[in-house]
Amino acid sequence: MWNDLLMGSPVYLSAALAIIIILVDAFSGKNKSLTFYFALISLIAVGILSAYTMNMHGQPVPEGGFSNGMIAYGGISAVFDILFVIAGILTLFASQSYMRAQNVERKEFYSLILFAVCGMSTIAHANNMLILFVGIEIMSITFYIMAGFFRERFTSVEAALKYFLLGAFATGFLIYGMALIYGATGGLLDFEAIGAKMLTGNVDFLYLRIGFALLIVGLSFKVAAFPFHQWAPDVYQGAPTMATGFMSTAGKAAALAALILVTKAMLPSNFDPALISDKIIEMTDFTTDAKWLIAIISALTMLVGNISAVVQKNVKRMLAYSSVAHAGYLLMGIVSNSINGWSGIVFYSMAYMFMQIGAFVVVGIIEKNDGRMDLKDYTGLSKTNPMLAAIMGIFMFSLAGIPPFGGFPGKYMLFIAAIESGFTWLTIVAVISTIISIYFYIGLIVYMYFKDSETPMTEKFGFSKATLTLVISTIFVILLGIFPTYLIDLVKGLF
Amino acid sequence: MLVDYLPVFIMIALGAIVGVAFLFGSEYLGARRSTKVKQSTYESGMIPRGTARNRFTIKFYMVAVSFLIFDIEVVFMYPWAVQLREIGFTAFWAMLVFIVILFVGYFYELKKGGFEWD
Amino acid sequence: MQAIPIEYYLVLSGIIFSIGTIGVITRRNAIIIFMSIELMLNSVNLTFVGFAANFGDSSGQVFVFFVMSVAAAEAAIGLAIVIALFRIKQTVNVDEINILKW
Numbered sequence: 258m259w260n261d262l263l264m265g266s267p268v269y270l271s272a273a274l275a276i277i278i279i280l281v282d283a284f285s286g287k288n289k290s291l292t293f294y295f296a297l298i299s300l301i302a303v304g305i306l307s308a309y310t311m312n313m314h315g316q317p318v319p320e321g322g323f324s325n326g327m328i329a330y331g332g333i334s335a336v337f338d339i340l341f342v343i344a345g346i347l348t349l350f351a352s353q354s355y356m357r358a359q360n361v362e363r364k365e366f367y368s369l370i371l372f373a374v375c376g377m378s379t380i381a382h383a384n385n386m387l388i389l390f391v392g393i394e395i396m397s398i399t400f401y402i403m404a405g406f407f408r409e410r411f412t413s414v415e416a417a418l419k420y421f422l423l424g425a426f427a428t429g430f431l432i433y434g435m436a437l438i439y440g441a442t443g444g445l446l447d448f449e450a451i452g453a454k455m456l457t458g459n460v461d462f463l464y465l466r467i468g469f470a471l472l473i474v475g476l477s478f479k480v481a482a483f484p485f486h487q488w489a490p491d492v493y494q495g496a497p498t499m500a501t502g503f504m505s506t507a508g509k510a511a512a513l514a515a516l517i518l519v520t521k522a523m524l525p526s527n528f529d530p531a532l533i534s535d536k537i538i539e540m541t542d543f544t545t546d547a548k549w550l551i552a553i554i555s556a557l558t559m560l561v562g563n564i565s566a567v568v569q570k571n572v573k574r575m576l577a578y579s580s581v582a583h584a585g586y587l588l589m590g591i592v593s594n595s596i597n598g599w600s601g602i603v604f605y606s607m608a609y610m611f612m613q614i615g616a617f618v619v620v621g622i623i624e625k626n627d628g629r630m631d632l633k634d635y636t637g638l639s640k641t642n643p644m645l646a647a648i649m650g651i652f653m654f655s656l657a658g659i660p661p662f663g664g665f666p667g668k669y670m671l672f673i674a675a676i677e678s679g680f681t682w683l684t685i686v687a688v689i690s691t692i693i694s695i696y697f698y699i700g701l702i703v704y705m706y707f708k709d710s711e712t713p714m715t716e717k718f719g720f721s722k723a724t725l726t727l728v729i730s731t732i733f734v735i736l737l738g739i740f741p742t743y744l745i746d747l748v749k750g751l752f
Numbered sequence: 753m754l755v756d757y758l759p760v761f762i763m764i765a766l767g768a769i770v771g772v773a774f775l776f777g778s779e780y781l782g783a784r785r786s787t788k789v790k791q792s793t794y795e796s797g798m799i800p801r802g803t804a805r806n807r808f809t810i811k812f813y814m815v816a817v818s819f820l821i822f823d824i825e826v827v828f829m830y831p832w833a834v835q836l837r838e839i840g841f842t843a844f845w846a847m848l849v850f851i852v853i854l855f856v857g858y859f860y861e862l863k864k865g866g867f868e869w870d
Numbered sequence: 871m872q873a874i875p876i877e878y879y880l881v882l883s884g885i886i887f888s889i890g891t892i893g894v895i896t897r898r899n900a901i902i903i904f905m906s907i908e909l910m911l912n913s914v915n916l917t918f919v920g921f922a923a924n925f926g927d928s929s930g931q932v933f934v935f936f937v938m939s940v941a942a943a944e945a946a947i948g949l950a951i952v953i954a955l956f957r958i959k960q961t962v963n964v965d966e967i968n969i970l971k972w
């Protein structure tokens with residue numbers, strides 16, 4: 258029983274600390290830094306425990322005990338935990354200086370980060386659809402609050418309302434899908450049991466198809482994939498910039514973790530032909546159709562995201578559309594439905610997390626009073642703030658997938674995984690949309706370095722905690738670009 | 753098997769007929785004397801004043817949300833109460849943890865001034 | 871006593887789910903949209919309970935409790951957001967909420 262507690266500790270600890278931070282928040286009065294440091298220490302503790310439990314995967318999930326087999330341990334869940342914790346810490350540092358710069362520091366934001374991390378690690382550790390649902394809801398509800406955190410700004414509240422209504426709508430689809438899968442498999446919620454049942458082929462394929470499609474619809478909303486991406490640009494533009502950075506990276510990674518769990522259980526790649534001789538045609542049909550469904554979503558997401566980003570004038574909105582496009586790239590890993598694809602997702606969402614949060618931190622440093630986010634506001638940045646411009650340039654190159662930076666190996670892995678699984682056309686679409694994306698990423702660099710305007714950026718930006726976030730992100734973007742094999746090998750060994 | 757439900761259908765039909773009959777009966781047979789009292793919103797009740805389209809103060813919203821949360825969370829206690837004897841102390845401690853978490857939420861609301869309604 | 875087949879539950883919950891979905895798409899008042907979403911969640915509850923009764927398995931019913939409490943939490947957040955919106959803009963009509971392109 259105690260071993261059980263230890264192995265699931267990232268989930269339990271993040272939940273317990275999230276509850277305690279409420280009390281810290283309530284009883285610390287006007288002291289804001291106490292909540293800040295409590296959140297920081299909590300995130301570090303969760304991160305350490307995740308790293309510690311990382312190698313405990315492969316052990317059978319014990320029945321009974323604390324989780325009753327509902328929580329998966331170690332392995333890839335722990336890697337996702339570390340991703341969420343790093344995203345949380347980076348956001349924590351950046352949000353403090355961001356909120357101070359906007360003159361609206363409220364300590365609730367720090368506890369919300371911890372809550373979101375709790376929800377996301379619940380998703381990553383889910384071994385049961387119920388836990389998955391609860392985790393997705395903890396995360397989503399926290400994000401609704403984060404989006405509307407600047408409650409006196411209309412843009413922020415508008416973003417929150419749109420996110421809330423569409424997110425709750427998506428939740429409806431998500432759980433209807435879960436209900437039908439529950440029915441199709443004869444009363445199973447457990448992913449391992451569903452996977453085993455799928456191998457026997459003893460399921461109701463009508464319910465299964467509808468349920469799976471609805472589940473994909475619900476999760477597509479959460480990763481902001483076409484045709485359910487319309488909320489993303491509005492929400493990402495209106496929400497506080499640090500919340501956007503957090504939602505569009507860690508939130509997307511969590512939704513992808515959920516997709517990995519679902520597809521891993523429901524699309525078995527190596528079923529035994531003898532076992533399901535009469536059902537094998539239906540079974541192959543189902544897996545092929547499911548993969549094609551996700552492949553089409555993925556292809557359209559990339560194209561729509563990148564093409565819409567080209568015409569944007571607002572940098573935050575441009576990054577939002579690029580985030581939609583990146584959801585498309587990441588879905589390629591789900592399509593490939595193999596260890597290579599999944600580890601590509603983990604690697605790329607890690608690299609993407611650093612570069613996207615970094616880019617949003619730069620946007621947050623430059624923005625002022627809900628304005629100064631247009632492309633033309635970035636002219637002359639290289640002259641007044643050469644370091645900031647250089648860092649933004651690195652993030653843009655990395656997001657475009659240009660070699661020495663972290664975006665390249667991730668994209669490469671995903672492209673190769675898609676080709677290996679027979680979706681060469683998807684890779685061709687991805688390459689085309691990457692080429693389109695270079696146009697607007699480089700466009701921002703052109704504005705920063707080579708354009709003149711009558712109102713160039715004159716303000717100089719000093720050091721703050723956000724600088725720390727930028728430094729960490731830059732270092733990791735470069736490290737992941739130069740030494741990708743270390744993380745790739747680690748992740749591949751954990752599936 | 754549908755015949756088994758025949759009494760129910762007869763009941764529904766009777767109800768509908770009687771209801772409609774009374775409606776039209778009173779329409780044709782009843783006297784109509786419209787007075788000011790009869791036209792008022794609550795004929796034998798209090799006399800309404802002001803408009804119904806007032807805004808409510810924000811206190812009611814706080815009450816509504818607190819009620820919503822604490823009321824719905826009790827839903828977990830019904831199955832727990834039914835099964836407590838069978839599951840034993842595991843269920844007891846689990847519910848204790850649950851209630852402690854609810855209390856944390858309660859204290860938070862208290863400290864943040866959620867119950868200061870004046 | 872003959873048990874009602876599972877399809878009946880599914881058809882009913884499918885109809886309710888569709889009504890909810892259509893409500894979300896066509897209505898313009900944020901509160902009514904949210905009510906339609908609650909209708910969708912309740913149809914899911916019906917599906918779960920129907921399947922759970924059919925299989926004689928209680929985990930579907932447990933799921934329903936979680937859906938209910940999550941719906942309550944969502945309702946609280948939704949009301950808070952709508953009130954914050956109303957304080958700024960004095961409207962709950964989603965057509966008038968369009969500073970950001972919808």
